[in-house]
Amino acid sequence: MTNHFHTNDTIVAVATAPGVGAIAVIRLSGPEAINITNSVFKGKDLASQASHTIHFGTIRDEGKVLDEVLVSLFVAPHSYTKENVVEISCHGSDFIVQQIVKLLLQKGARLANAGEFTKRAFLNGQFDLAQAEAVADLISSDSALSHEVAMKQMRGGFSQEIKRLRAELVHFASMIELELDFGEEDVEFADRDQLRTLIGNIQSIIRELLKSFELGNVIKNGVPTVIVGKPNAGKSTLLNKLLNEEKAIVSDVPGTTRDFIEDEINMEGITFRFIDTAGLRETTDKVEAIGVERTMQKLSQSSLIIYLFDITEVTAAEVQAELDRLNPQKLPLVAVANKIDQASAAKLDAFASIDGLVQISAAEGANLDALKQALVEKVNLGKLNTQSQTIVTNLRHVDSLNKTYSALDDVLNGIGLGMSGDLVAADIRRALYSLGEITGEITTDDLLDNIFTKFCIGK
Numbered sequence: 001m002t003n004h005f006h007t008n009d010t011i012v013a014v015a016t017a018p019g020v021g022a023i024a025v026i027r028l029s030g031p032e033a034i035n036i037t038n039s040v041f042k043g044k045d046l047a048s049q050a051s052h053t054i055h056f057g058t059i060r061d062e063g064k065v066l067d068e069v070l071v072s073l074f075v076a077p078h079s080y081t082k083e084n085v086v087e088i089s090c091h092g093s094d095f096i097v098q099q100i101v102k103l104l105l106q107k108g109a110r111l112a113n114a115g116e117f118t119k120r121a122f123l124n125g126q127f128d129l130a131q132a133e134a135v136a137d138l139i140s141s142d143s144a145l146s147h148e149v150a151m152k153q154m155r156g157g158f159s160q161e162i163k164r165l166r167a168e169l170v171h172f173a174s175m176i177e178l179e180l181d182f183g184e185e186d187v188e189f190a191d192r193d194q195l196r197t198l199i200g201n202i203q204s205i206i207r208e209l210l211k212s213f214e215l216g217n218v219i220k221n222g223v224p225t226v227i228v229g230k231p232n233a234g235k236s237t238l239l240n241k242l243l244n245e246e247k248a249i250v251s252d253v254p255g256t257t258r259d260f261i262e263d264e265i266n267m268e269g270i271t272f273r274f275i276d277t278a279g280l281r282e283t284t285d286k287v288e289a290i291g292v293e294r295t296m297q298k299l300s301q302s303s304l305i306i307y308l309f310d311i312t313e314v315t316a317a318e319v320q321a322e323l324d325r326l327n328p329q330k331l332p333l334v335a336v337a338n339k340i341d342q343a344s345a346a347k348l349d350a351f352a353s354i355d356g357l358v359q360i361s362a363a364e365g366a367n368l369d370a371l372k373q374a375l376v377e378k379v380n381l382g383k384l385n386t387q388s389q390t391i392v393t394n395l396r397h398v399d400s401l402n403k404t405y406s407a408l409d410d411v412l413n414g415i416g417l418g419m420s421g422d423l424v425a426a427d428i429r430r431a432l433y434s435l436g437e438i439t440g441e442i443t444t445d446d447l448l449d450n451i452f453t454k455f456c457i458g459k
């Protein structure tokens with residue numbers, strides 16, 4: 001891709017998270033990045049240093065030392081943005097950071113917009129649009145799988161697949177357009193049967209990609225999971241137990257304290273997102289009719305159900321009947337018998353007939369590993385080979401793939417009806433346009449704004 005994008009302004013932003021830290025990084029990008037930094041830096045002359053070198057010195061505001069810093073130099077085009085880039089590593093105080101940024105603004109830099117570094121990297125050809133989007137996914141990835149998929153997309157896996165499809169279509173578009181040049185002579189360079197086969201192949205690849213979004217969405221946003229059961233079955237106890245275990249695991253690792261997400265649990269690299277269980281808890285009040293209706297509604301929004309019951313309160317036959325009633329859609333469901341600490345061996349045996357039943361004690365935390373195992377197996381990612389399969393995780397890509405698919409339908413119809421080359425070519429170009437939107441061969445300012453303003457400042 002050739003992009004001739006030049007901006008005259010030099011942007012600056014804090015690249016690290018706000019708050020006190022050991023070090024904070026301030027990043028500049030643009031033609032004057034090195035000169036602007038040089039004008040406030042006391043140390044070596046930065047303008048005469050090689051790319052990818054680091055220099056110690058001080059940042060001074062009219063002689064007053066603001067901080068001792070390290071400055072990293074990236075000389076265009078050898079940088080993330082392909083422009084001159086300077087990174088100033090200062091001490092991690094918001095006050096120092098603000099003072100230095102203020103100084104750089106006075107010297108001619110301007111504050112970067114959200115995602116502007118990555119936008120410049122894209123516009124200057126460092127990577128394509130799908131790869132740029134993956135940078136944001138990578139930053140927000142919070143499980144082994146979401147990390148893996150984002151990393152693969154950032155490194156161009158998905159883009160290559162789209163580009164291969166596009167290249168095949170371009171070839172055929174050019175054959176058909178060649179025919180048009182011959183006008184009246186009625187030649188067919190593009191064999192219609194071959195064209196039909198090609199379109200069919202491309203459509204089947206697109207169908208696979210669209211299908212992968214079901215999973216891609218789960219990987220990125222978590223498996224929407226709901227815990228249902230009668231009042232006092234132990235739903236809150238179970239959820240708290242699962243959440244607390246997760247919390248304990250996370251905080252066991254020194255230095256990884258992070259905001260605790262109230263209702264997400266990560267198991268074997270898969271994120272389970274518990275949907276509106278608070279609402280569900282309400283449904284267990286006296287107003288049975290409304291309760292049931294709400295429960296059914298919650299069920300339809302989830303892709304995994306945990307049906308929890310108090311084993312001391314019911315018979316196996318009752319549970320089986322309830323399961324049949326609750327889940328006519330046959331969503332993945334794990335039946336869980338709770339309070340086994342209160343049940344006799346004979347009682348436990350009586351439930352052997354229930355398919356895949358997991359028996360736990362939420363209060364005592366007994367057998368939770370078996371439950372986790374059952375949940376992970378239900379999601380069935382085990383079957384998936386994330387290494388070799390391309391997974392779509394982005395709704396914008398889904399939209400473009402759908403548009404491509406329907407344009408290809410039109411191509412097929414056109415061929416079937418013996419439509420003239422120019423009409424078929426127009427539909428092929430429409431398909432190419434939609435595919436090109438994914439990797440950014442085709443862009444509009446609106447599209448780019450839409451994508452990059454969702455990034456954080458400094459990225």
Ligand SMILES: Nc1nc2c(c(=O)[nH]1)N(C=O)[C@@H](CNc1ccc(C(=O)N[C@@H](CCC(=O)O)C(=O)O)cc1)CN2
Pocket residue numbers: 052074077078079080087
């Ligand atoms: N300090 C720091 N860490 C960071 C980044 C950064 O910008 N700064 N990144 C930003 O997100 C990521 C790394 N991405 C980067 C990608 C390319 C280049 C770069 O300098 N590329 C040059 C030279 C390549 C080479 O020497 O082989 C180039 O592409 O020409 C730098 C960072 C993550 N860590």
Ligand SMILES: Nc1nc2c(ncn2[C@@H]2O[C@H](COP(=O)(O)OP(=O)(O)OP(=O)(O)O)[C@@H](O)[C@H]2O)c(=O)[nH]1
Pocket residue numbers: 229230231232233234235236237238281284338339340341342360361362363364
């Ligand atoms: N013996 C025993 N008691 C449990 C177990 N799990 C939960 N309980 C108790 O059962 C009672 C109800 O538990 P909750 O977690 O509040 O049940 P719930 O399903 O959320 O109840 P609602 O909020 O009314 O829907 C509490 O007194 C718990 O301590 C268990 O494994 N064994």
